[in-house]
Amino acid sequence: MSDDAVSPSGLDRLDGLIAARPDAIPEARRHTQRVARLRRFLIWGSAGIVVAALLGALVRSLSFLPVNLSFSRIVTQGTRITIESPKLVAYRKDGRPYELRARTAVQDLDHPDIYELNELEVRITNDSDGVIILTSQRGVYDGGKDEAALSGDAHIYDGTRFDMKTAAATIDFRGGLVTSTTPTTLMLDESVVTAQACEFSQTEKRATFTGAVHTTFPGDEDAPPEATERLFPVRDAPETDAPMRDAAP
Amino acid sequence: KGRSGGILPGASGKDPVDIDAGKLDYFDKEQRLVYSGGVIVVNGPSTLKASRLTILLDKAKEGEQTTGSDRVRHIDAEGPVTLVSKDQIGVGDHASYDRGEDKIYLTGNVTLTQGDNIAKGDKLVYEVGSGHATMMGERVRSLFTPGEAKGDKDAKSKRN
Numbered sequence: 001m002s003d004d005a006v007s008p009s010g011l012d013r014l015d016g017l018i019a020a021r022p023d024a025i026p027e028a029r030r031h032t033q034r035v036a037r038l039r040r041f042l043i044w045g046s047a048g049i050v051v052a053a054l055l056g057a058l059v060r061s062l063s064f065l066p067v068n069l070s071f072s073r074i075v076t077q078g079t080r081i082t083i084e085s086p087k088l089v090a091y092r093k094d095g096r097p098y099e100l101r102a103r104t105a106v107q108d109l110d111h112p113d114i115y116e117l118n119e120l121e122v123r124i125t126n127d128s129d130g131v132i133i134l135t136s137q138r139g140v141y142d143g144g145k146d147e148a149a150l151s152g153d154a155h156i157y158d159g160t161r162f163d164m165k166t167a168a169a170t171i172d173f174r175g176g177l178v179t180s181t182t183p184t185t186l187m188l189d190e191s192v193v194t195a196q197a198c199e200f201s202q203t204e205k206r207a208t209f210t211g212a213v214h215t216t217f218p219g220d221e222d223a224p225p226e227a228t229e230r231l232f233p234v235r236d237a238p239e240t241d242a243p244m245r246d247a248a249p
Numbered sequence: 250k251g252r253s254g255g256i257l258p259g260a261s262g263k264d265p266v267d268i269d270a271g272k273l274d275y276f277d278k279e280q281r282l283v284y285s286g287g288v289i290v291v292n293g294p295s296t297l298k299a300s301r302l303t304i305l306l307d308k309a310k311e312g313e314q315t316t317g318s319d320r321v322r323h324i325d326a327e328g329p330v331t332l333v334s335k336d337q338i339g340v341g342d343h344a345s346y347d348r349g350e351d352k353i354y355l356t357g358n359v360t361l362t363q364g365d366n367i368a369k370g371d372k373l374v375y376e377v378g379s380g381h382a383t384m385m386g387e388r389v390r391s392l393f394t395p396g397e398a399k400g401d402k403d404a405k406s407k408r409n
Contacts, residue, residue, distance in 0.1 A: 189320075193273065205277040213273045213284070217321065219263040 071105075079109040086117075090146075090173070098173060099123040100141065100148075113144035122148065122171070126202065132158050134171070134178075146174045154180070156200075163187040166198070176202035184209070192216045256321060256346055258334040258353070258375060260293025266321070267291045268302070280306040280320075288326070295334040299326035299344065323347050330355065337363045339373060351378045359384070367392045 072085040086105040091097055102117040120141075122134040137152025148171045156178065157163040167182035178200040186193045186207070196211025255264050271286020282304040290297040305323040328342035332355060342357025355361075355373040361384065362368075370386030384391070 188275075193275075195273070207273075207275040207277070209273040209275075210271070213268075213270045215266075215268040215270075215273065215282075215284075217266040217268075219261075219265045 081107050081109065083107065086115075094176075096125045098125065102139070105141075113142055115141040115143065117141055117148075120148075120150070124173075124202075126158070130158055130160070132156060132162070134169075136169075145172075147172050161189050164198075178202075190218050255293045255295070255377070256324065257290065257292040257295035257297055257332070258337075258377065258380070259295050264293035270302070280308055282306070290326075295332065297326060297344065298331040298333075299328065301327040321348060328357065337361065339375075341373065346377075352376050359386075365392075 069086060069088045071083045071087070073083075075082045075084070083105045084103070086100075086102055088100045089097055090100070100117075100120065100122045102120040104118045106116040108114065117139040118137070120136060120139045124132045124134065126132050134150070134154065134156045136150035136154040139148050139150045141148045149168070150171065151168040154166050154169040155164070156166075156169070164184060164186040166180040166184040169178055169180040169182075171178050179198070181197045184195050184198045186198070186209075193209055193213065193215045195209035195213045198210070199208045200206070201208075255261055256266055268284055268288065268290050270284035270288045272284070274283045274285075275281075276283075282302075284302040284304075285300070288297075288299045288302040290299075290302065303325045304321055306320040307322050308320075324344075324346040326344040328344075330341050330344040332339040332344065332353075339355050339359065339361045341355035341359040344353060344355045346353045353375040355375070356371065359371060359373045360367065360369050361373055361382070368384050368389065368391040370384040370389040372385040373382060374385065375382040
């Protein structure tokens with residue numbers, strides 16, 4: 001192949017390519033850095049997108065709750081999300097807030113309404129603006145129905161007059177109902193009520209106990225000790241006549 | 250402050266009131282307790298049995314330490330009502346207790362027995378504080394068996 005077959009400008013470019021250029025190495029380094037940065041960006045970017053998608057799904061699933069939810073950490077495993085130290089504030093029909101905290105809350109994105117809660121505490125503001133506190137080892141909160149099923153030593157108390165302990169209870173937040181079908185002990189002031197089942201209706205301000213109901217009103221320490229000695233000393237009222245009064249023969 | 254005496258005859262204010270029943274409804278607004286299903290009330294030496302018992306409580310004053318029983322203001326018992334106090338048994342269709350009056354009323358076909366002694370009337374009013382009981386009615390009938398008459402009868406039955 002003769003030299004005159006290649007035009008001088010072709011040679012120049014070829015020479016340009018193969019000629020030793022003093023600035024080739026820095027440029028190659030910059031190119032490598034650009035590629036590395038692009039790769040990092042791609043990796044992080046895609047991970048970020050995945051997390052954002054998950055979070056988006058989570059937030060969207062929470063959007064139906066008129067609440068705000070705070071938590072310390074979120075761990076995802078497949079479709080199951082474990083939320084650590086969740087604190088959820090929601091509102092009852094009458095607009096009064098209730099607050100639900102737990103050590104962990106597990107939600108499955110396949111059933112976004114359902115939260116499995118561990119070591120939970122619920123605070124319900126009652127009409128006299130006092131707070132009723134409710135704790136238990138486990139609970140399943142159904143956001144769709146706005147209900148919580150508690151198990152593992154449910155304890156409901158207001159810290160002053162009212163203190164109830166039962167093995168398991170169900171709370172209907174919207175209906176303002178707490179029901180239990182397990183043996184229950186309630187302290188009200190210093191009186192004690194025990195029963196096999198109970199139902200508290202906050203809207204009706206009613207508590208119903210069923211099954212072997214036993215109540216103890218304690219004695220009054222300040223009361224005088226002596227009881228009335230003569231019991232039923234029958235004495236006919238003067239105005240009445242009592243023909244049978246005469247003793248038998 | 251507090252009950253001067255018990256709620257049932259013979260009980261003192263120190264005696265607790267124990268109530269057993271099949272069901273209890275507590276209405277916080279009205280401070281009302283309704284027991285039903287074989288109600289048994291034990292207070293001191295006395296026991297009251299009824300088919301239904303309604304207790305009205307005084308509202309607990311804020312911050313006041315209350316035992317619960319000193320807030321019992323009024324009790325209504327639906328019959329058949331049986332009130333047993335040591336060796337005395339009072340039976341009637343209805344009973345009520347009012348702390349203001351400190352009285353127990355037993356009304357409707359009232360029968361009061363103590364050993365062999367029987368009194369029948371329409372209404373028995375028992376003053377918890379003084380221990381006096383008054384039987385009332387159009388025709389109060391009482392049958393008292395004196396102690397010696399009873400002794401003669403026993404001796405006669407031994408001789409035969």
